[in-house]
Amino acid sequence: MNKIDEVKNYWDNRPCNVRHSKETPGTELFYNQVEAKKYFVESHIPVFADFSKWKGKKVLEIGCGLGTETINFARAGAEVTAIELSTGSLDLAKMRAKIFGLQDKIKFFQGNAEELNTFINFEQFDLIWSFGVIHHSPNPEKIIQQIRYFMNSQTELRIMLYYKYSWKVFWILMKYGKGKFWKLKKLIAQYSEAQIGCPVTHVYSKSDVKKLLKGFKIKEIHIKHIFSWKIPEYKSNVYKKVWYFKWLPKKIFNWLEKRFGWHLCVKAVLQ
Numbered sequence: 214m215n216k217i218d219e220v221k222n223y224w225d226n227r228p229c230n231v232r233h234s235k236e237t238p239g240t241e242l243f244y245n246q247v248e249a250k251k252y253f254v255e256s257h258i259p260v261f262a263d264f265s266k267w268k269g270k271k272v273l274e275i276g277c278g279l280g281t282e283t284i285n286f287a288r289a290g291a292e293v294t295a296i297e298l299s300t301g302s303l304d305l306a307k308m309r310a311k312i313f314g315l316q317d318k319i320k321f322f323q324g325n326a327e328e329l330n331t332f333i334n335f336e337q338f339d340l341i342w343s344f345g346v347i348h349h350s351p352n353p354e355k356i357i358q359q360i361r362y363f364m365n366s367q368t369e370l371r372i373m374l375y376y377k378y379s380w381k382v383f384w385i386l387m388k389y390g391k392g393k394f395w396k397l398k399k400l401i402a403q404y405s406e407a408q409i410g411c412p413v414t415h416v417y418s419k420s421d422v423k424k425l426l427k428g429f430k431i432k433e434i435h436i437k438h439i440f441s442w443k444i445p446e447y448k449s450n451v452y453k454k455v456w457y458f459k460w461l462p463k464k465i466f467n468w469l470e471k472r473f474g475w476h477l478c479v480k481a482v483l484q
């Protein structure tokens with residue numbers, strides 16, 4: 214099986230955030246619970262997306278997953294084109310648009326973002342949004358190349374990539390790798406997601422991002438997200454902090470998060 218099929222299978226088997234609710238997938242309650250949990254634990258996402266800014270604008274979302282941001286861009290009045298590799302995820306995102314009566318505001322396409330121009334028509338967008346996707350594709354640089362075709366001098370690119378020098382990478386190395394740093398690449402892919410065995414997970418330093426976005430002007434890079442909850446309780450929607458984060462003063466936690474968070478949030482335009 215080639216790598217992109219492995220990636221597709223992985224996300225088909227368990228679409229991202231599908232376990233955020235125990236309700237039947239595809240019901241209104243399910244989607245509401247998924248959104249509530251996602252934005253509780255990743256409250257920086259709506260801030261980074263700034264949904265209301267895109268009212269009346271054209272938004273292209275790369276890797277929409279279950280469509281949590283897709284639906285919120287549409288709710289805010291944007292005209293959204295959403296693409297996704299995983300058919301299982303895309304079906305749930307499409308159903309979501311129907312349930313919330315937003316199907317006329319969103320065009321969905323299934324495909325590999327590395328070949329974007331083979332399955333969506335040429336159009337220039339105001340915002341290209343991709344949260345936690347590009348680092349899961351075998352050839353991230355191909356996605357960036359593709360994205361450029363759909364941008365003009367006014368288009369803003371907002372992406373989230375996993376950060377190499379993060380608490381999460383250190384935690385994976387120590388917890389699962391027992392410090393075996395030479396196995397780090399494999400360990401990261403294996404343990405980066407809620408479900409083990411992700412076939413592709415790249416991580417980036419700030420200078421890796423600059424290389425990836427050659428020809429772009431980076432307007433902002435900020436680091437967010439240290440997951441601080443006890444996992445078994447978190448799975449049952451009980452939010453208890455692990456002891457070392459529980460006792461850490463908020464100020465110090467914020468300081469750490471800004472430097473060693475897992476999410477590199479990048480805003481860029483064409484140069």
Ligand SMILES: C[S@@+](CC[C@H](N)C(=O)[O-])C[C@H]1O[C@@H](n2cnc3c(N)ncnc32)[C@H](O)[C@@H]1O
Nearest residue numbers: 224229276277278298299325326344346349350
């Ligand atoms: C961690 S999930 C994020 C989904 C969504 N952006 C969110 O925040 O909920 C990663 C998603 O990227 C999609 N993906 C990975 N590689 C892709 C590619 N080459 N083209 C399109 N989608 C891709 C996966 O199918 C998966 O749904």
